[in-house]
Amino acid sequence: MINKIFFVILISLFCINEGTAKEVQKAKSIKKRLNDIEIRQNLQSNDILELQESIDELNQTYNKIDQCSEVDLNRDRRLKEKTNNREYENNNILFKAFKEEKAWIRAEIEEQKSTVNRIDLQFKALQDNFDISINKVIGRVDILDNNVELILDKNIKMINESISIISERLASEENRMKRQMAKIEKLGKAVDSIEKECKKFSVTLNDFESKTDDKIMKIREILATIPSCPSNWxxxxxxxxxxxxxxxxxxxxxxxxxxxxxxxxxxxxxxxxxxxxxxxxxxxxxxxxxxxxxxxxxxxxxxxxxxxxxxxxxxxxxxxxxxxxxxxxxxxxxxxxxxxxxxxxxxxxxxxxxxxxx
Structure with missing residues (x-):
């Protein structure tokens, strides 16, 4: 009978130790995830949500640990009644270690909550600065639009004035061209008249050339009898x-x-x-x-x-x-x-x- 009781006690201790080890391992896994989240905290809202979910999960685990602690206390009372003082002290040492680990996990949870709150505040500050910058940019764009409209209006006015001046010049040039064309027509008539006179003059010139050729021949004959210098002198x-x-x-x-x-x-x-x-x-x-x-x-x-x-x-x-x-x-x-x-x-x-x- 005593052996059976001792065997039951060993099995209970094994279950308690095994359950505690799993919870500790799970807490360590959560701590590692929190560290990874801290490394990736770049003011992104998605990372903040993921971190919040991890904290919620850690709180659930913490609640499970508390529940497990109550079960352990009940079991500890039963064991205290059925085991000797030495075995009770060993279990008490294990329980104290477990409580210290639980306290450390709780402190980590509080620190992570504080980090999340700080990140949330920084994110909100950045968002506010971003909104202010966007408003400034929008204001500048509005000012630029107004300036562009003023410049466009001014340029359009100048272009219209230039078009008016060019139109006046074109009209003046057109009138001048008409006068030039009238002069060209008169000049054409004068050229026709000159051509007629040239034809008459050509006949006269041919007659003159014929007479001139005869005179040149006579002059050459006379020059042949006049003394002159040698070649190259x-x-x-x-x-x-x-x-x-x-x-x-x-x-x-x-x-x-x-x-x-x-x-x-x-x-x-x-x-x-x-x-x-x-x-x-x-x-x-x-x-x-x-x-x-x-x-x-x-x-x-x-x-x-x-x-x-x-x-x-x-x-x-x-x-x-x-x-x-x-x-x-x-x-x-x-x-x-x-x-x-x-x-x-x-x-x-x-x-x-x-x-x-x-």
Whole structure:
């Protein structure tokens, strides 16, 4: 009989311990879920609802634990009557541990409730801020709409004014084009009249050309009998001129000109000098066909060895500048047309001159 009672007591203790372990395991599972909910709390209303449901479930579990505690107390009374003091103390230790765990779970539940309330308040604050921001945006949009309407009205007014101005200009341009067309019609009539006159003039011109051709033939016959300069020579005032750009001393220049039945050009007047300057057209100085090699200071023409009557010396020239050297020849500077005395061994460009052959 005693063995049966002891066996029943063991089975009861096993059931109590097993039931308590399941409830503790379930509480731990709920605690883990609460931790997961805390990690995912990003001010989302769905997470708050899920957390509230978990708290409700935890409260139900807490109620079950309380019910189980009452059952355990009843069982504890029966066991106290049927077991010795040592077994009672062991069970009492287990019961105290269970109460401490229950107290911890209750504290966790209160803390989670506080967290939920805080999250709810933060969510409401964010929602209020969001509503305020939305209202501000709507206000700004309304202001922008008003400004857009004002700008559109202003632009439409400007466009209408521009259209009016353009219409007036188009009307004015149309009138101007009509006047131009009238002038063109008059001009067309005038052109027709001119064409008729041109036809008459063409007949007269043909007759004139025929007579002119006859006169040109006669002029050519007359010109064929008039003396002229050789090819590549220029004619001016009864003389022929040919420019040699290749530089040579005065004696070589005299020889080349002599082979052409000519002489190195001397300038007998201001008119001739200016003509020579006009045909030079190069950055070269040229010989003047005069010399004082026979008698210092007595300048004579190479053409006829007579004393010159015209000169164009630069101020202070001739000066026979180089001591020990006889500057017995003359050069005209291309830029000024003024003359300088030089040694005859220098080399310059030159112009050959001769009388137009008869």
């Amino acid at each position: 220029l004619q001016f005032s009864g003389n022929c001129y040919h420019l040699y750009k290749w530089e040579a001393n005065i004696d070589s220049a005299v020889k080349v000109c002599s082979n052409e039945n000519a002489f190195v050009a001397d300038f007998q007047s201001e008119v001739e000098l200016q003509y020579i300057r006009s045909i030079i057209n190069l950055d070269q100085n040229i010989w003047v066909g005069i010399t004082d090699r026979e008698e210092e200071g007595n300048w004579k023409s190479l053409r006829n060895e007579k004393q010159i009557e015209f000169s164009n010396w630069e101020k202070g020239q001739p000066n026979n500048f180089f001591a020990g050297y006889d500057e017995g020849c003359a050069v005209m500077y291309h830029d000024s047309g003024l003359w300088h005395d030089y040694r005859c061994s220098h080399t310059f460009a030159y112009i050959c001159k001769k009388v137009v052959p008869l």
